[in-house]
Amino acid sequence: MEVVHVELGARRYPIYVGAGCLSELGTRLGEMGCGVRMAVVTNSTVAGHYLEPALVSLRRAGFDPATIQIPDGEEHKNLAMLSRIYDQLIEAGIERSGALVALGGGVVGDLTGFAAATYLRGVACVQVPTTLLAQVDSSIGGKTGVNHVLGKNLIGAFSQPRFVLADVETLRTLPPRELTAGLAEVIKYGVILDAPLFALLEDRIADVQALDRELLVEVVRRCCAIKASVVSADETESGLRAVLNFGHTVGHGIESITGYTRYLHGEAVAIGMVAAARVSRQLGLCGEPDVERVRSVLARCGLPTEVPAELRGEALARAMRADKKARAGAIKFVCLETIGTTRFERLSPEDIVKYL
């Protein structure tokens, strides 16, 4: 098992990455020192595969876990579901000393993290991500929250987990489309901050998709290390952390105007990364070969790389303007300089749309 640390002073925490490490959940929680009564929050799909192994590991370590199941799907990441989680935490008798374990993907992680941040003014949270996207991105860094009908993640808190436990074996039950969507974020890390990782992915993307165990641990660990270093340097996204938004400005816009149903997040980000690379080239910041390398590896994964014609123009600009990261009309847009290097440019949504 590999360990990466998120360096945040007194709130420093480890990310464990391994193949088969779910069985160590109880031991790791035991080392943390929380109350015996705690809760596992998961969804109906993940529960069928991994709830029992998680509970066995927790009980063997002396814990008395309650289980809270939520329905599967992003549409349940809202205040109403959060309210139901609070109800069940109270009914289960979870006290301030208790911990919440988020067992699942990004929706479970974001909801559970926010519930933990706000139940009894804060109880401990542990993230056990079971999707590639959650393992390399959403489980790390303490962004928690729920969606509002007027926008995603408009309600939430920065609240760090006590540890993250990423078992790559859980990816074997992930639908192939979700695995591929997660790869978009993996590729993003290479593009923005790690040229050798990008080259490794260009070389072995088929082996990653075939779930080569050793390669998966290596790739997930490297992504976690990049995310950890960015979060350590800028916990609340006041500056540097925004580099992680590469591809997300256009990606979020596309997700928004297609009602979050047509594309998975990673698919929209794949389109957004190619768009960001093209905007960068139009601004003279990077060359055509780099744009093509980004597009090519995404396409080989089977990810979409083009903004559909019917989504271009004013609707997309309006959606980007509504994003919570817009400040006074201008967007802090992450541009590509070369593979592994980016820079920020203040662009208007209209400029971005124009360059696509």
Added chain:
Amino acid sequence: MEVVHVELGARRYPIYVGAGCLSELGTRLGEMGCGVRMAVVTNSTVAGHYLEPALVSLRRAGFDPATIQIPDGEEHKNLAMLSRIYDQLIEAGIERSGALVALGGGVVGDLTGFAAATYLRGVACVQVPTTLLAQVDSSIGGKTGVNHVLGKNLIGAFSQPRFVLADVETLRTLPPRELTAGLAEVIKYGVILDAPLFALLEDRIADVQALDRELLVEVVRRCCAIKASVVSADETESGLRAVLNFGHTVGHGIESITGYTRYLHGEAVAIGMVAAARVSRQLGLCGEPDVERVRSVLARCGLPTEVPAELRGEALARAMRADKKARAGAIKFVCLETIGTTRFERLSPEDIVKYL
């Protein structure tokens, strides 16, 4: 104007206490450096007295304030109202750089503080308390949150304001019963940590109730200084801060079993303080004269000091057991040693009820 600081490292913040200082709200917010577009959250009662002066001060300092009005009353401190506040913040176009000003008593302060802690994962919050209870207690220390049908403040976050501005002139429009209830917390500070303040109150409680301006500023400032020092030493109530719960174990229990309608919080705390003093005497920790001094000054204010006969016994014990601060059945009970000095004892709810 007097200034007390809450020392929390990088999150250090000032409490301004004065007579007529509401007019300086805009200037103080300007010094803080937040976005021009911000929001004042207040309730219908307070709005009639102080919204216009607050808006005038803010506009004069160059701000563009939105106004969010909530109904008056503790029954509105819930997730549904929080959700409505989120809606209005989005509609008003408040961005991450924007600030929320809580203009009102504890309900407005707790709701606004929690909204600020969780809107866009956190925007700046300023507390402008207009009740005595809020000025000396709830506006300071970052406890924010909402009630759950199964208990008070079960959902919330520790999130510090950027500053607190307490204008004692706003107490002139406070209903006398609320002013008196607030005095219970003022007296509590004297009992637990400041014997000279307690002596001052014994001597001049009538002048405080008559709203002697100079005396009010002095009393509020001293209470704020005590609360600030306790919060500085223990931000998240892991230890010392629990001293502030003196009188609150029984007080909360009484509020709970009377459905939060019969007593104002301070009235229940007054009863709880006398109860705590009596429990302490039964345990041999303090003498009868100290119990009588506590009871006497509360009674002279017109505050209740006795647990009504019909509320004693098992129902009260059960209510105390359900309190979120109970850990494994035992309550960390704040006992009186002498005026100005306390100690913690682990007591069961049954023990506490027995000693009343």
